[in-house]
Every structure is written in structure tokens, then in C-alpha cells.
Amino acid sequence: MLNLKASQVKFNQISKFLMRKIYFIYFLFMLNGLFAQKKDKLYPITAYEKVWQEKNSDVRLKLIKSIWLEDSTFEDPSASIKGSVALNNVINEFYKKYPDAVLTSGAKVVKDNYVTWDWKILDGTSKLVMSGRDFARLNGKGQVSKIIGFWDREVTPSDSDILKNIETENYKVVAKYYECLFKTRDFDSMAKLIEEGAVYNQATGLPYGGTYVGFAEWTKMFAKSTEFFDLQIEKEPTYFSDASKNEVIIYFTINCKAKKSGKNLSVPISEHFDLKNGKITAIRAFYFDTKQFAEFLKSKK
Known part of the structure; x- marks a missing residue:
């Protein structure tokens, strides 16, 4: 009889231990499920x-x-x-x-x-x-x-900081454009800087003057200009900016050799760039004396 009671007590102890272990494992399982769900x-x-x-x-x-x-x-x-x-x-x-x-x-x-x-x-x-x-x-x-x-x-960033950042990025875009056009002639890289449908207004008095829409038309204008002169950079550009208008202006000087006459002329140029979202949307070119430059290009003597 005593052995039976002792066995019963031991069985109860083992059962409680096993139940606690089962509850603990179940708790860990639920906790793991919650972590997995999260x-x-x-x-x-x-x-x-x-x-x-x-x-x-x-x-x-x-x-x-x-x-x-x-x-x-x-x-x-x-x-x-x-x-x-x-x-x-x-x-x-x-x-x-x-x-x-x-x-x-x-x-x-x-x-x-x-x-x-x-x-x-x-x-x-x-x-x-x-x-x-x-x-x-x-x-x-x-x-x-x-x-x-x-x-x-x-x-x-303050408004002034934001404008400063825009100005810096705009300078980089225009500087890259200038490098591609006048130094490396890398039109593939230049194309990435130009917004689709961008407008180039070239002085109408020049043999290649007019309004060109889209980069493909720009390249035709660039190619046509080379029929009239060769150039070297005489003075690197100075940059001006109005970030609130997304505008950059550069002033530089080129030395041109006319292909018809063989003469040379120093030509100061100002180009005005409009930009949006890091791309050029428009360029307007201004010459110190457009009439003089046009006559220089056309002259045979």
C-alpha cells in the first residue's frame, strides 16, 4: 500500500514536471511565433x-x-x-x-x-x-x-542652403556641358545633360543661327558651325547663377579662325542656361558683337 502511494506521488511529480516543460515549450513556441510575425x-x-x-x-x-x-x-x-x-x-x-x-x-x-x-x-x-x-x-x-x-x-536645410545645393549642382551640369562641347566633343555624355525637347536659341544673324528644339537638332547646329570656323578657348568661363530661377550664366572668350578667310577673331560669348531637375532645358547664346562675328565668318578676305 505504501509502495502504491509512493508511486502515485512520484507519478504526480513527474506529471507536473512534464506539464511545466510542455507549457514552457509552448510559451517559447508562441514567443518565437510573435517574433517571426513581427x-x-x-x-x-x-x-x-x-x-x-x-x-x-x-x-x-x-x-x-x-x-x-x-x-x-x-x-x-x-x-x-x-x-x-x-x-x-x-x-x-x-x-x-x-x-x-x-x-x-x-x-x-x-x-x-x-x-x-x-x-x-x-x-x-x-x-x-x-x-x-x-x-x-x-x-x-x-x-x-x-x-x-x-x-x-x-x-x-534652410532655404538658402537648398538654393546653394541647387546652385552647386547646376554649376556641375553646365561645366560638364562646356567640357563636352568645347574640349572632349563627347556628344553622348552631353545628351544625358539635356532635357527632352530642350531649346537652343542661337543668334539669328549668324549663318547657323535660329531656334533648335531637341538635342538631335542641336547637334546639327553644332556640326554646321564647324563649317565656318575653328576655335580655341582664349578665356575659360566665369560662372554666375540665380538658383531661385534655376539659371546659370557663363561668360567666356573664344579665338576663332574663319575657314573662308583664314583670319582670326577674339569673340566674347555669354550663354544663358535654364535648368530643371539637374538637366538643361534651354540655352540662349549672346555675342559681344553679333554683326561683326557674322561678317567675319562670311568674309572671303
Whole structure:
């Protein structure tokens, strides 16, 4: 009888131990499930952060399409867009302004299908450029439905800083154009700087004067000009800018040798560039004395 009671007690102890172990394993299983669920829910956010860190536009667009629907939206103080291509364009413009930017982000807070986190943008010298907080709504299927970004105004670039950045980028575009046209004759690289349908207004008094629309027409004008003279740069350009109007003006001097007469003439030139989103949309050329230059090109003596 005593042995039976002892066996019963031992059985109860073993049962309790096993039940505790089962409950503990079940708890771990549930906890792991919750972590896995959170991890899966955060996948589109992790991918979204990689999107912003990717500087190759084509690679980035493929990644965007994996988490972004055509009716997904993005809003912040600088943009309000819908669709994957539009988001890619926003990021392209961002890297034009901040080519050395490094993005970092904080811990994610998840509630139902909503996620929020803070972020910072540093420049190439680790100086804080701006910071803020994003709020994302997910669709529960591994994709982002909407993201709203808020900027910390204390570190957001001032209007003057923004204009300065635009001015710097515009200078780079115009300087590259000048190099392609007058030094390397690299029209393939130049074409990438020109907006589709861009207008070149060449002085009408010149043999190749007129209005040329589209880069293909520009190249015809450039080719025609070489029928009349050869040139060397006599004075490198001086740059002026009004970033608020997206305008750059350069003043430089060329030394021309007319092909008909063999004579030389020093010609000061001013070219006015209109730009938009990092591309040239229009050029207007002005000559110190257009009439004198035209007669010089046509003269046979």
C-alpha cells in the first residue's frame, strides 16, 4: 500500500514536471511565433530602407517594385507621389542634391499594420544634414500602402542652403556641358545633360543661327558651325547663377579662325542656361558683337 502511494506521488511529480516543460515549450513556441510575425511584418520596411540606400536607379526601381504598389503613396514636405516610378524619381532627385548622403534609422515601433521609426541623414563628413520620422501603413501582404515622412525642422536645410545645393549642382551640369562641347566633343555624355525637347536659341544673324528644339537638332547646329570656323578657348568661363530661377550664366572668350578667310577673331560669348531637375532645358547664346562675328565668318578676305 505504501509502495502504491509512493508511486502515485512520484507519478504526480513527474506529471507536473512534464506539464511545466510542455507549457514552457509552448510559451517559447508562441514567443518565437510573435517574433517571426513581427520580423515578417517588418520585411517591407527593411526593404524600403534598402531602397533609400541604393544609389543605382535601375537596381533601386526593381527593389521598390517588390514592396510598392502602383497606388502606394509617399508624402513628405518635399513631395507627394503615387507609384513605384515616382518614388524612384524622388530618390534620384535626393541623390542629385546629396550624392554622398548616408542614411541611418532607429528602432521600429509596430502596432497592427502601422510602423514608425526615426531616421537621420549624414553627409560624407558625417555632418548631420537632416532628420525626421516616418510612419508607414502596410497592407499585410508584405507591401507598403503609404508612407508619410516628417522632417525635424531644426536640422532641415534652410532655404538658402537648398538654393546653394541647387546652385552647386547646376554649376556641375553646365561645366560638364562646356567640357563636352568645347574640349572632349563627347556628344553622348552631353545628351544625358539635356532635357527632352530642350531649346537652343542661337543668334539669328549668324549663318547657323535660329531656334533648335531637341538635342538631335542641336547637334546639327553644332556640326554646321564647324563649317565656318575653328576655335580655341582664349578665356575659360566665369560662372554666375540665380538658383531661385534655376539659371546659370557663363561668360567666356573664344579665338576663332574663319575657314573662308583664314583670319582670326577674339569673340566674347555669354550663354544663358535654364535648368530643371539637374538637366538643361534651354540655352540662349549672346555675342559681344553679333554683326561683326557674322561678317567675319562670311568674309572671303
